[in-house]
Amino acid sequence: MTESFLPGKVGLAPMAGITDYPFRKICFEYGASFAFTEMLSAKSVLLNLKINEKYFPRTDERRKTGIQLFGSDPIELAEAARIVEGKALWIDLNAGCPATKVVKRSAGSALLRDLNHLKLVVREMRKTTHKLSVKTRIGWEKNEFERIYNILVGEGVDAIFVHGRTAKQMYAGKPIWDVYNNGDVPIYLSGDIYTPEDVKTATEVSGADGVVVARGSIGNPWIFLISNDDRFDAGFVTLAEKLKTILRHLDYLEEEYGDHGALVFRGFIADYTKNLTRAREFRVHAMTLKCIDELKKAFVDYFANIESEQSEVAYDGKNIFG
Ligand SMILES: Cc1cc2nc3c(=O)[nH]c(=O)nc-3n(C[C@H](O)[C@H](O)[C@H](O)COP(=O)(O)O)c2cc1C
Incomplete structure (x- = not known):
C-alpha cells in the first residue's frame, strides 16, 4: 500500500456552507486529522482571486487543509489549481457534488457522466499540482467505481475520497463501504460515518486508509476525538x-x-x-x-x-x- 501524504485517518469532509474556517478550527481542536475548504469554483478563482481569498486555508491550518475546486474545463481547473496550489497542503477536485446548480455547469458529479473527460481533467490538473486528490462518488447512475479508481490511479492522483453512493442517489439509501480498492493509492471513505464503530467498520470492510466525516461532525465535533481514541465514547461529552x-x-x-x-x-x-x-x-x-x-x-x-x-x-x- 502507498504511504498517504495526509496527516492521520479521520478527516473533516468538505461541506459547502459548513466547513468554513471557524468550524474547521473547532474540528481541529477536537482532533480532526485534516480538512478541506468549502468548494471553490475554478472559474471564479481565475476571474477574481481576491474574492476567494477568504476561503483559503489560514496559516495555522495550511499543513493539514486542502482546497477543493470544482469546474469542468480541464485547462481552467489546472490553471486555478496552479494559482492556489501553494496556499494549501493539497488540491482536491470535486467529482461528487450532485447539486443541480453544479451539475448544470457540467461540474461536480457531472464529471462522472463521461469518464474520458474526467481523465482529461485529472491529467491537466496533475501537471500543475504537487499533491492532488479527487473526491468522487461511485458512479453517475450505476456503480462504476472500479473504472473510476483505475482512471484516477492511471493519472497518478495522490489520494481518492469516495462517497459510496451514485450521483443519482443523492443522499438516499445506504452508502456502500465495501468499495473497490486495489491498494494502489490511499483511499478514504465517505458516507454515513456517525460513530467510532462506523469509522472502524468502514475502514475494515474497504481496507481504506481512513474516512472523512461530513454530517456526523455538525454539532458533534467530538466525533474526531472519539474516533482517534478507543477509550472514549459520545456519552462522555x-x-x-x-x-x-x-x-x-x-x-x-x-x-x-x-x-x-x-x-x-x-x-x-x-x-x-x-x-x-x-x-x-x-x-x-x-x-x-x-x-x-x-x-x-x-x-x-x-x-x-x-x-x-x-x-x-x-x-x-x-x-x-x-
Ligand atoms: C451540507 C453539505 C454540503 C456538502 N458540500 C460538499 C462539497 O462542497 N464538496 C464535496 O465534495 N462534498 C460535499 N458534501 C458531501 C460530503 O462531503 C459527504 O461526502 C457526504 O455528505 C456523505 O457523507 P456523510 O454521510 O458523512 O454526510 C456536502 C454534504 C453536505 C451535507
Whole structure:
C-alpha cells in the first residue's frame, strides 16, 4: 500500500456552507486529522482571486487543509489549481457534488457522466499540482467505481475520497463501504460515518486508509476525538463541555464574520442541541436571534435551565477534557 501524504485517518469532509474556517478550527481542536475548504469554483478563482481569498486555508491550518475546486474545463481547473496550489497542503477536485446548480455547469458529479473527460481533467490538473486528490462518488447512475479508481490511479492522483453512493442517489439509501480498492493509492471513505464503530467498520470492510466525516461532525465535533481514541465514547461529552464548545464556536464566528456569524450558526443549532431537554422550544427561539452576544446568552441560560434535569443523561461523571 502507498504511504498517504495526509496527516492521520479521520478527516473533516468538505461541506459547502459548513466547513468554513471557524468550524474547521473547532474540528481541529477536537482532533480532526485534516480538512478541506468549502468548494471553490475554478472559474471564479481565475476571474477574481481576491474574492476567494477568504476561503483559503489560514496559516495555522495550511499543513493539514486542502482546497477543493470544482469546474469542468480541464485547462481552467489546472490553471486555478496552479494559482492556489501553494496556499494549501493539497488540491482536491470535486467529482461528487450532485447539486443541480453544479451539475448544470457540467461540474461536480457531472464529471462522472463521461469518464474520458474526467481523465482529461485529472491529467491537466496533475501537471500543475504537487499533491492532488479527487473526491468522487461511485458512479453517475450505476456503480462504476472500479473504472473510476483505475482512471484516477492511471493519472497518478495522490489520494481518492469516495462517497459510496451514485450521483443519482443523492443522499438516499445506504452508502456502500465495501468499495473497490486495489491498494494502489490511499483511499478514504465517505458516507454515513456517525460513530467510532462506523469509522472502524468502514475502514475494515474497504481496507481504506481512513474516512472523512461530513454530517456526523455538525454539532458533534467530538466525533474526531472519539474516533482517534478507543477509550472514549459520545456519552462522555458533558453538558459543560458542550456549552464551552458552542460558545467558542460562536467566538470564532464573530471574529470571522461579526454578527453575521449568528446567521451562519443557524446551520448548527439543531445538531448542537440534539437529544437535549426542550430542545425544540429552544431552537425556535435561537433561530430568531441575530447577534452573537444574544445567542451566547440564550445558550448559557438554556444550559443552566436544563442542567439539573439532563446531567445524568449527558454527564456520566468523567470529563475527558480534564
Ligand atoms: C451540507 C453539505 C454540503 C456538502 N458540500 C460538499 C462539497 O462542497 N464538496 C464535496 O465534495 N462534498 C460535499 N458534501 C458531501 C460530503 O462531503 C459527504 O461526502 C457526504 O455528505 C456523505 O457523507 P456523510 O454521510 O458523512 O454526510 C456536502 C454534504 C453536505 C451535507
